[in-house]
Amino acid sequence: MSNFSSAFSSTLGRKLVMCLTGLFLCSFLIVHLAGNFQLFKNDDGLAFNQYAHFMTHFTPIKVVSYLLYSSIIIHTIWAIVITLMNRKARPISYAIKPKDGSIWSSRNMGILGTILFVFIVVHMANFWYKYHSGETPYIEYRTDINSGATMSKSINESEFTEYVSFVDNGVQVTKSEDLYKEVSNAFQQWWLVIFYVLAMAALAFHLVHGFQSAFQTLGWNHHKYRPLIKFIGLWVFSIGIPLGFAAMPIYLFLFK
Amino acid sequence: MRRERLELAKSQISNLTSQIKIRMSGNMNLTLKVWRQKNSSTSGKFVTYKAPGISPDMSFLEMLDVVNEDLVKKSEDPIQFDHDCREGICGMCSLVINGEPHGPKRATTTCQLHMRSFKDGDTIVIEPWRAAAFPVVKDLAVDRSAFDRIQQAGGYVSIGTGGVPDANEIAIPKVIADEAFNSATCIGCGACVAACKNASAMLFVSAKISQYAMLPQGQPERYARAEAMVLQMDDEGFGSCTNTYACEAQCPKEIKVTNIARMNREFFNAEFIKG
Numbered sequence: 286m287s288n289f290s291s292a293f294s295s296t297l298g299r300k301l302v303m304c305l306t307g308l309f310l311c312s313f314l315i316v317h318l319a320g321n322f323q324l325f326k327n328d329d330g331l332a333f334n335q336y337a338h339f340m341t342h343f344t345p346i347k348v349v350s351y352l353l354y355s356s357i358i359i360h361t362i363w364a365i366v367i368t369l370m371n372r373k374a375r376p377i378s379y380a381i382k383p384k385d386g387s388i389w390s391s392r393n394m395g396i397l398g399t400i401l402f403v404f405i406v407v408h409m410a411n412f413w414y415k416y417h418s419g420e421t422p423y424i425e426y427r428t429d430i431n432s433g434a435t436m437s438k439s440i441n442e443s444e445f446t447e448y449v450s451f452v453d454n455g456v457q458v459t460k461s462e463d464l465y466k467e468v469s470n471a472f473q474q475w476w477l478v479i480f481y482v483l484a485m486a487a488l489a490f491h492l493v494h495g496f497q498s499a500f501q502t503l504g505w506n507h508h509k510y511r512p513l514i515k516f517i518g519l520w521v522f523s524i525g526i527p528l529g530f531a532a533m534p535i536y537l538f539l540f541k
Numbered sequence: 542m543r544r545e546r547l548e549l550a551k552s553q554i555s556n557l558t559s560q561i562k563i564r565m566s567g568n569m570n571l572t573l574k575v576w577r578q579k580n581s582s583t584s585g586k587f588v589t590y591k592a593p594g595i596s597p598d599m600s601f602l603e604m605l606d607v608v609n610e611d612l613v614k615k616s617e618d619p620i621q622f623d624h625d626c627r628e629g630i631c632g633m634c635s636l637v638i639n640g641e642p643h644g645p646k647r648a649t650t651t652c653q654l655h656m657r658s659f660k661d662g663d664t665i666v667i668e669p670w671r672a673a674a675f676p677v678v679k680d681l682a683v684d685r686s687a688f689d690r691i692q693q694a695g696g697y698v699s700i701g702t703g704g705v706p707d708a709n710e711i712a713i714p715k716v717i718a719d720e721a722f723n724s725a726t727c728i729g730c731g732a733c734v735a736a737c738k739n740a741s742a743m744l745f746v747s748a749k750i751s752q753y754a755m756l757p758q759g760q761p762e763r764y765a766r767a768e769a770m771v772l773q774m775d776d777e778g779f780g781s782c783t784n785t786y787a788c789e790a791q792c793p794k795e796i797k798v799t800n801i802a803r804m805n806r807e808f809f810n811a812e813f814i815k816g
C-alpha cells in the first residue's frame with residue numbers, strides 16, 4: 286500500500302529526514318570536538334596534525350564524511366522546503382502575534398540554521414578547502430624516543446612529498462601538513478574569534494530545541510526517557526559542546 | 542519571601558476590590574477590533590466597535606450577542622461567529638482573542654470564557670482561525686470541513702463493537718484506557734491549528750489516531766488508519782509540526798504532544814514496517 290516516496294514526501298516523512306540528518310550531525314559534533322581537543326596540547330600541533338591526517342585519509346572515515354556533507358545539504362534544503370510549505374499553510378498572519386508559551390529557539394530554527402550554514406561555509410573555506418587544495422604549510426617533527434622531547438621546524442613544499450612518520454636513529458620523524466599552524470594563525474584575528482564564538486552561541490540555541498525535538502519526531506516521547514533526553518540535549522549538546530568549541534579559538538587567540 | 546507574599550496579597554486584594562467595584566457599578570466598557578470579511582474570496586479588515594455596559598458574568602459569546610443585537614437594531618450586518626453547545630463540549634466555537642485561540646484562559650473554550658477575564662476599558666482584538674486549510678466563511682467563522690475529511694479518511698472502526706459494554710468488561714489496563722480517553726476528549730475545535738506557527742493540524746490528527754491505536758477495537762485498521770489520516774491531513778494543506786508545542790499550550794482540552802509522538806510512531810510503522 287505504501288511506498289518510500291510517498292512516505293518521505295509526507296509531512297511526517299520530511300520531518301523524519303530533518304530528524305535523522307540532524308541527529309547524525311549531532312553525533313559528528315562529538316567526534317569533531319573530541320578530535321579538536323588535540324589543539325589544546327602543547328606539542329606544536331603534532332597530535333592535531335596526526336589526527337587531521339587520519340581523518341582525511343582513512344577510508345571508512347572518508348565515507349562517513351561524504352555522508353556528513355550530504356546530511357548538511359539535505360538538512361538545509363529540506364528546512365527551506367518545509368519552511369516554504371509551512372508559510373503557505375498560513376497565508377494571512379495574525380494582527381496580534383500569538384502568545385503561545387513556546388521557547389524562542391523553537392520558533393527561530395531557520396534563522397539559527399542560516400547562521401550555522403554561513404558558519405559552516407566560512408569554516409570549511411578556512412580550513413577544509415585549504416587543507417584539501419594543498420595550501421597548508423608543512424612541518425617536520427623530531428621526537429626523541431627516549432626522552433620524549435619534540436622539536437619541530439617548518440619545511441617547504443620541496444621537502445615534503447607525502448605524510449610520513451618513521452624512526453631514524455631513535456628519533457621519530459614526522460612530516461606532515463601543518464593544519465595546526467593554519468588554525469592557530471587564523472585565530473590571531475579577533476573578528477574571526479568573535480564570529481566563531483557567536484556561531485557557537487547559535488549552535489547552542491539550535492540544539493536546545495533541535496536535539497529533544499528530534500526524539501519527539503522519532504516518536505520517542507516517553508515520560509521515563511523524556512527527562513534524560515532533555516538533560517542530554519541541554520547539558521551536553523547545547524552547553525557542553527558549544528562551550529568546548531568556543532574555547533578553542535579563544536585559547537588560540539590568547540595563548541598562541 | 543515575606544515581601545513577595547505581601548505583594549501578592551496586595552495585588553489579590555486590589556484585584557478583588559476592582560472586581561467588586563465592577564460588580565457594584567455593574568458593567569464594563571470595552572472596545573472591540575473585529576475581523577470582518579464578506580466571504581472566502583474577498584479580503585477582510587478590522588472594524589472597531591464599542592461594547593458598553595458588558596457584565597463580567599457574561600460569556601465571551603454572550604458579549605458578542607449583545608454587540609450583534611445592537612448592530613441588528615441599527616440594521617447593520619451582525620458579526621458572524623461559530624458556536625453551538627456553549628458548554629465547552631462541541632468544539633464549534635473558535636476566535637483568536639488578543640493573539641490567543643480561545644482567549645487568555647488555559648483549558649477553556651471561548652464559550653466558557655467569561656468577561657471577568659477582561660478589565661473595564663480593555664481593547665480586545667478578535668480574529669478568525671487563520672490557516673489556508675480553514676478558509677473564512679464569513680467574518681470570524683471558518684470552514685473546518687478539512688477536519689471532517691480527515692476523520693472520514695480513517696477516524697472510525699469498521700467492526701461491530703456491540704452496545705455499550707459494562708464497566709471493566711474490556712481487557713485493558715486502566716492507565717491505557719485513561720490515556721485513550723484523554724486523547725478522545727479532543728473536540729476538534731482547531732485551536733491547535735490556529736495556535737501553530739505552521740498551521741499544523743498534528744495535535745488534532747494525532748489525538749484522533751491515538752484514541753483508536755490504544756484500544757482493542759481500533760486494532761484491525763490501526764496502521765491503515767494512521768496512514769490514511771496523515772495523508773489526508775497533508776492533502777488539506779496543513780503545515781508540518783516543528784515541535785514548538787504551542788498547540789498543547791492552547792488546546793482547550795489539554796491534549797498532550799505525546800499524541801504527536803505516538804502518531805509519528807504509528808505512521809512510520811505503517812510506512813516502513815507494517816505496511
Ligand code: SF4
Pocket residue numbers: 726727728729730731732733734744745748791792793794795796
Ligand atoms: S487537539 Fe485540542 S485544540 Fe486541537 S482540535 Fe482537539 S481540542 Fe481543539
Ligand code: FES
Pocket residue numbers: 623624625626627628629630631632633634650651652653
Ligand atoms: S460552543 Fe460548543 S465548545 Fe464552545
